[in-house]
Amino acid sequence: MNRSSNDPRRLTRNMDRVSISRREMLKAGLAVATTTIMPHSVLAQASGELLTRMVPSTGVKLPIIGIGTNRFRTGDPVWTARLRDTLSAFSRLGGKVIDTAPSYGDSEQAIGALLADTGLRERIFLATKLDRDSIADGRQRLAASFAALGSRRLDLVQLHNLRGAETLLPLLREQQAAGAIGHIGITSSNDSQYADMEAIMRRERLDFIQVDYAVGNRGAGERLLPLAADRGMAVLVNLPFGRNLPFGRGAQFRAVSGRRLPGWADDIDCQSWAQVFLKYVGAHPAVTCAIPGSTQVAHVEDNLGAARGRLPDARMRRTIASYFDAIVDG
Numbered sequence: 001m002n003r004s005s006n007d008p009r010r011l012t013r014n015m016d017r018v019s020i021s022r023r024e025m026l027k028a029g030l031a032v033a034t035t036t037i038m039p040h041s042v043l044a045q046a047s048g049e050l051l052t053r054m055v056p057s058t059g060v061k062l063p064i065i066g067i068g069t070n071r072f073r074t075g076d077p078v079w080t081a082r083l084r085d086t087l088s089a090f091s092r093l094g095g096k097v098i099d100t101a102p103s104y105g106d107s108e109q110a111i112g113a114l115l116a117d118t119g120l121r122e123r124i125f126l127a128t129k130l131d132r133d134s135i136a137d138g139r140q141r142l143a144a145s146f147a148a149l150g151s152r153r154l155d156l157v158q159l160h161n162l163r164g165a166e167t168l169l170p171l172l173r174e175q176q177a178a179g180a181i182g183h184i185g186i187t188s189s190n191d192s193q194y195a196d197m198e199a200i201m202r203r204e205r206l207d208f209i210q211v212d213y214a215v216g217n218r219g220a221g222e223r224l225l226p227l228a229a230d231r232g233m234a235v236l237v238n239l240p241f242g243r244n245l246p247f248g249r250g251a252q253f254r255a256v257s258g259r260r261l262p263g264w265a266d267d268i269d270c271q272s273w274a275q276v277f278l279k280y281v282g283a284h285p286a287v288t289c290a291i292p293g294s295t296q297v298a299h300v301e302d303n304l305g306a307a308r309g310r311l312p313d314a315r316m317r318r319t320i321a322s323y324f325d326a327i328v329d330g
Ligand SMILES: NC(=O)c1ccc[n+]([C@@H]2O[C@H](COP(=O)([O-])OP(=O)(O)OC[C@H]3O[C@@H](n4cnc5c(N)ncnc54)[C@H](OP(=O)(O)O)[C@@H]3O)[C@@H](O)[C@H]2O)c1
Pocket: 067, 068, 069, 070, 071, 099, 100, 160, 161, 187, 188, 189, 210, 237, 238, 239, 240, 241, 242, 249, 250, 253, 274, 291, 292, 293, 294, 295, 296, 298, 299, 300, 302, 303
């Protein structure tokens, strides 16, 4: 079997920690470390190249923007053609991380078919989830994911919304040891699970966590993101366009509707509000990759644009947050 460049077996396993300090970030080899700690006006990243971060446990390098696919479906040929174009553009522009789950309708089947059709599998870091309680049920569900995705190896399997965290980690570790799974993790998108998530992160060795985090939803930044950095866990960010505002999911777009980008957006090479929102998330030193959901080429182009150019430094991130809070409060 060919080993992809993402295969952790080809990579060193001696990085057990991500830290927020400059020295330690450099030591860990975080590819965007300088962009997050230098003044935002200083650094210009080579155009065309996507900014990447390393998975601390394996050294795999991933672009800081991926794609969420909870609206991917099979069946309608027009929709399928649109999704094929979306994934092709995503990969052509350098995107790698695709996140799906067996509970997203038949998203796994849709992605499996598209990856087979386009021949893109080896270029993709394929992440899915598991949502069962017992080892027997988990094994069955996992086998169905491998079949649906048409892959003998999955780059990341996450326990969806912490389900099975007490029972299924041994199964995931067994599959990881056998080389069928590259990385293991847990997900949440709900503050009510943060305390449980934190306890699991303190107790278990995990390669990844996935959590909701956005300029309008900063709760995960208080404890979970620093803890992930301390524990050497990579972080995928779901719902990077917000959720907890009065407007519901994707809330941030509605909050800024009709507003021109502020002058400071130029200083961080943002051409759209989506890029401001994604760069806010991607510039957090603990974040490995944000996974905005998208089903159209124009959005993929926009979103991957947030993985290029200058990222906001800590001061600029505070400016973005204050600007946004004022809109919501006002
Ligand atoms: N607990 C969990 O594990 C959990 C929970 C929630 C989500 N997730 C993961 O996170 C991913 C993201 O969540 P989500 O898809 O629900 O919500 P989201 O990323 O916050 O928003 C997706 C919406 O934003 C639109 N959009 C994307 N890029 C845009 C742009 N540049 N400008 C304007 N609109 C844009 C999309 O439209 P188009 O489709 O038209 O592009 C779609 O309607 C999911 O797909 C899933 O993989 C995981």
